[in-house]
Amino acid sequence: MFTALEVFTTMVVGLMVGVEFSVAFVVNRILDALPGDNGQLGRAHGGRMLGAVMPFWYIGSLVLCAVWAVAGWGDPGTGLVVVAAALLVVSVVMSLLLLVPINNRSKTWTPENRPDDWKEQANRWDRFHYVRVAVIIAAFTLLAAALA
Incomplete structure (x- = not known):
């Protein structure tokens, strides 16, 4: 059962990293290249859609890491899980203080x-998001290392 928790946690965090990475380096680039107001409208829609889902994903990932750390306390690799959880806390705090306020405004914008x-x-949001992506990639890497 513990192994299933480790694998599931790593998978959930890894999928979150993939989504956030693709937003940063693929989706927003595509939206920014669209003609006229289409890019801004696409960003607003993405802000509404992902803004509704990502809080649960971030908090859920953090909870899973905490459960893994508690359940595996004393096992090799638990320190890596604790550091990964701390990085996820940083990503949540960054989100709440830096990204969510911009997203809450931009998701209502029309031309x-x-x-x-x-x-x-939008550029400020992107810069903060790049840093957040780096933080969650580091957390994912630590979880993968702890799993190995």
């Missing part, structure tokens, strides 16, 4: 009501 600095706000 008619968006602010003049909408591109600067």
Whole structure:
């Protein structure tokens, strides 16, 4: 049962990394290349859709890491899981303080009501997101190492 928890936790965090990586380096690049207002409309829709799902995914990943750390306390690799959980805490705090406020504004924007600095706000979100992706990649790497 413990092995299943380890594998499931690693898989859940790995899938989250994949989604967030693709948003950062694929989806947003595609949206930014669309003509007219389509990119901004796509980002707003993505903000609504992923903004509804990702909080559960981030918190769920953190809870799974905490359960793994407690259940495996004293086992080799538990220190890696604890550090991975700490990195996931950092990603949640970053999200709440830096990314969510921008996302909450941008998900309501249309070409008619968006602010003049909408591109600067989107670029700021992207920069924060790159850092968050690096943090969760590090957490995933530590979980994979602990699993091995």
